[in-house]
Amino acid sequence: AQTVTQSQPEMSVQEAETVTLSCTYDTSESDYYLFWYKQPPSRQMILVIRQEAYKQQNATENRFSVNFQKAAKSFSLKISDSQLGDAAMYFCAYRSGFGNEKLTFGTGTRLTIIP
C-alpha cells in the first residue's frame, strides 16, 4: 500500500519570503501522480499543483513549484513571495496511475504567514 508522509505539522514564514513544505511517499508503482492541495479555513480543498511521475521536469504554477525527486521519493512544495492568503493546511497526495483513482493524503502541514 502507498503511504504519504509529511513530517512538518506546522510551518511559518514571513510575508513575501519563500517557504518549502516537505513530503515523502512510498510506492512500488512506476506510474503515479502527486498533488499538493490547499485547505484554507473554509475547508474547501483546492488543487495547488500536480506532478506526473513520468515527467522529469518539475511542475510550476505561478508562485508555486515542486522539487520532485523520484529516486528519493520526495515531493516538496516551494511557495515564493508568500502572501497572507497562502495561510492554510497543505496536504500532499498520491494517486496511482493504474486505474485506481483513490487519493492517499499525508497528514498535512499548517502554514502560517507572518505579516
Place this chain on the structure above:
Amino acid sequence: GAVVSQHPSWVICKSGTSVKIECRSLDFQATTMFWYRQFPKQSLMLMATSNEGSKATYEQGVEKDKFLINHASLTLSTLTVTSAHPEDSSFYICSARGGGMTSYEQYFGPGTRLTVT
C-alpha cells in the same frame, strides 16, 4: 473549473437517528464520486468510491451498512449515516470526476460538518 456542492453544510442530529448528505456536480456529469472523512486537525481518509449506476466500493474498515452511498444519477451522490453515534461526528467531504476529464482530476465539495449529540 468544475463545481461540486454539498448539502447541508452542517447538521446536528441525535444519537440513533439517520442523516443524509448530498453531493452534487453542478456543471458536469460526475461518473465517479468519492467520499472522504476528516477528523479535526487530521487528514482526509477515503471512505468509498462510487460510480454512477453501480454499487459503491468501500475502503477497508468502513462499515457499508452504516455509511450508505447511493450514486443514482450523474450529478448526485448521497451518503447516509445510519443510526448515528457521537463517534460519527466528523467533517465529510465529497469529490467528483467527470467522464470527459483527465483521469487525475477530482473536484471537491465544500464539506459537511456532522455533529451527533
